[in-house]
Amino acid sequence: MKHLLCSAAALVALAAASPALANRVFVTNERSNDLTVLDGETLEVIGTYPVGNRPRGITISPDGTELYVCASDDDLVRVFDPNTMEEMHTLPSGPDPELFVLHPSGNPLYIANEDDNLVTVVDVKTHRVLAEIPVGVEPEGMGVSPDGRVVINTSETTNMAHFIDTETFEITANVLVDSRPRFAQFTADGSKLYVTSEIGGTVSVIDPATQEITKKITFEIPGVLPEAIQPVGARVTSDGKKLYVALGPANRVAVIDAETDEVTDYLLVGQRVWQLAFNPDETLLYTTNGNSNDVSVIDVQRDEVIRSVQVGQQPWGVVVAPN
Amino acid sequence: MLKGIIGLLAGAAALAQPAAAQAPDPVLIRAAVLRVDDPGLPPISRLDLPPADLGFAGARLAIEDNDTTGRFMGQDFEAVEIAATPETAAGEMQKLLDEGIEFIVLLADDDMTLALADQAGDRAMLINAQARGDNLRGEDCRFNTIHVAPSRAMLADSLAQFLMWKNWPRWFLIHGSHPEDQAMAEAYRRAAAKFGAQIVEEREFEDTGGARRTDSGHVQVQAQMPVFTQRAAQHDIVITADEADVFAAYLPYLTWDPRPVAGSAGLVPRSWHPAMEAWGGTQFQNRFERLANRPIREEDYQTWLSLRIVGEAATRTQSGEPEALKEFILSDSFDVAGFKGQALTVRDWDHQVRQPILLTTGVLTTSVSPQDQYLHQTSQLDTLGLDRPESACRFP
Structure with missing residues (x-):
């Protein structure tokens, strides 16, 4: 319980004890308008901090010094010092930011504006909007290629993955996928792009070179109605061997052999599992479970759920500080 | 002309180019919304007075949504809006049929919907966005009609x-x-x-x-x-x-x-409520309110969904051929998203669109059915309404 004494003093002490943020887990709670910090070693809650209205997408700079949170109902991105959880500044985001992706170099930030059919590009150093790129209806998922040359945006009602050139901010290709695409994830070598479709119930495997769908991954869980299987968040291990996909109200995370793109297992987690994040050495995977107000912790080696940790109300996004 | 647009609009120009490269002339997909207004008494509450653009505003949003996708696909959508009276409805339907419009969304009562369906015959697919009659999905079902409005x-x-x-x-x-x-x-x-x-x-x-x-x-x-x-x-x-x-x-x-x-x-x-915010509903409500300057009504949701069905079929088949679209809408492969948390599909035995139903109070959604504990061997949505074995509908 003393972990919940989230005074600034306690935080400073913590920060002093472990100067690197190593393995700290940040979870946005959409309904309680706050953020829960977990210790990635002990899996205990370190503290809970207000972060603006309706926090959803969350990411952290590659050097671990800036934590970015989409405060959807504030129509901006709030930037925090992950050590102190003090707000440093805000970034203009366009209305209703939901998800974003940071360029691999740490700048700029590409933000999906669900309400305006736009992707907003923001320079995180100068805090200025570099471009607004018109995309399909209800832009949502954002992914970036490992070389930083291509940003992917998925539009939920247009049902496309839009390929955006990061130099020219122009759309170079549009790939039609199944209904309500939610999330785009490249493999670390950039050879494959995974796009999840929430209502379509599939994951499209796209060859980024040709922009063609090479395979559609489908899911079948005994005892679970097909309409409850709604792929949302996705993460692939950096060795390109395993892909994890959150299946929403099916309350499961699918484990997929990322070499063959075949499902190998389903792991039972909390209710309405939404987004996923690995710890830095990829031994653990965290899931946000929106309807059970907890985070499930998956042992990646054994593909077992080892713990669930209570967080705030309706956890949505999760990110782990880099080493 | 696009070259003249500079700055942030450069992106918009880029959007137009790939579409233009694929299909120099966008394929036009035509539809109509025929609303038959029954001059009855005003509602008990003045909050329920029907706006002049009832149903049409939903159609306009659907056309905007379809066109946004259409830009990438080389497709262009339009929906003619007709407000008729019970006396003029048949004449207006005839005009639409003579113009060769093959997707007609109807906002009419049970009897009028049935009469117009019989008038259209195999010349158009009718999409019922208002009439709730169980007979229209039962003994009086018509193959040319699909029902977006939920049945009683x-x-x-x-x-x-x-x-x-x-x-x-x-x-x-x-x-x-x-x-x-x-x-x-x-x-x-x-x-x-x-x-x-x-x-x-x-x-x-x-x-x-x-x-x-x-x-x-x-x-x-x-x-x-x-x-x-x-x-x-x-x-x-x-x-x-x-x-x-x-x-x-x-x-x-x-x-x-x-x-x-x-x-x-x-x-x-x-079928819908202006306070619904789950499953991306907020964005839908915002888009509608920006367009219509009023909260959405059920009729607007139902016309929106009707025309999204046509748009979705055009996107998936990459075709503007009405016959191809109709065949796809009635096939097993068809589904459409409607901000209800799951794919919406068409029942093959009566052409009713399967959908969750919102249970609403004046200001909020209290619950969404089907309730979790009611299971079904094929789709939980088939716990709502007349299931295949109970249906009196027999298509030829």
Whole structure:
């Protein structure tokens, strides 16, 4: 319980004890308008901090010094010092930011504006909007290629993955996928792009070179109605061997052999599992479970759920500080 | 011309280029919305007065949404808007058919919908965005019509499931005297039998005509409603079937016994509600309100979904051929997203669009049916309405 004494003093002490943020887990709670910090070693809650209205997408700079949170109902991105959880500044985001992706170099930030059919590009150093790129209806998922040359945006009602050139901010290709695409994830070598479709119930495997769908991954869980299987968040291990996909109200995370793109297992987690994040050495995977107000912790080696940790109300996004 | 646009609009130019490269002339996909306005009495509450663009505003949003996708696909969508009276409806339908429009969204009552479906025959696919009649999905079903509006059976079942979960199985059913009220009452009787509720008492509230507005009319209403509901058998809830909008809205807080009201007032089953925010609904509401400057109505949601079905078929088949689109809409491969948390599909036995039903109060969504505990061997959505074995529909 003393972990919940989230005074600034306690935080400073913590920060002093472990100067690197190593393995700290940040979870946005959409309904309680706050953020829960977990210790990635002990899996205990370190503290809970207000972060603006309706926090959803969350990411952290590659050097671990800036934590970015989409405060959807504030129509901006709030930037925090992950050590102190003090707000440093805000970034203009366009209305209703939901998800974003940071360029691999740490700048700029590409933000999906669900309400305006736009992707907003923001320079995180100068805090200025570099471009607004018109995309399909209800832009949502954002992914970036490992070389930083291509940003992917998925539009939920247009049902496309839009390929955006990061130099020219122009759309170079549009790939039609199944209904309500939610999330785009490249493999670390950039050879494959995974796009999840929430209502379509599939994951499209796209060859980024040709922009063609090479395979559609489908899911079948005994005892679970097909309409409850709604792929949302996705993460692939950096060795390109395993892909994890959150299946929403099916309350499961699918484990997929990322070499063959075949499902190998389903792991039972909390209710309405939404987004996923690995710890830095990829031994653990965290899931946000929106309807059970907890985070499930998956042992990646054994593909077992080892713990669930209570967080705030309706956890949505999760990110782990880099080493 | 696109070269002249600079700055942030450069991106917009880029959008146009790939589409232009694929298909120099966008394929035009034409549809119409035919609304048949019945000149009846005004509603009990002035909050329910129909806006002039009822249904049409939903159509405009669907065309915008379809066109945004169409830019990438080389497709262009349009929907002609026609407001008719019962007298002019057949003539307007004929004009649309003569123009060769093959997707016609109808906002009309049960009888008019059936008459227009028979008039259209195999010349157009009709999409019913208003009529709830179970007969239109049953003995009077027509192959050329798909039903986006939920049937009365679906609405009654959605409420019944919730009331059984709530453990309120004893219903006091009050229905109006109009045929549509009787039809809705019959749907509640069927739902009660299906889910194990009991209708412990039934009364008819007769429409004796007269004006809806009078100075200090609430004085009489306050005196009449408790008396009308006096000495009913022990019940958990009052269920109202009042599609003609004669009395139900008067009942909450004026029943003799302190009981909640559902059905046509109180907790109301609907296809859509302007406060719905789950499943991306917020963005949909915002888009609609920006376009129409008013909160959305069920009719707007239903016309929006009707035209999105056409748009989705055009996107998936990458075709503008009406025959190809119709075939795809009626195939097993078709589904469409409608901000209801799951794919919406078309029942092959009666062409009803499967969909969750919202149970709403005046300001919020209280629940969404089907309720979790009602399972089904093919789709949980088929626990709502008339399932394949029960259906009286026989397509040729």
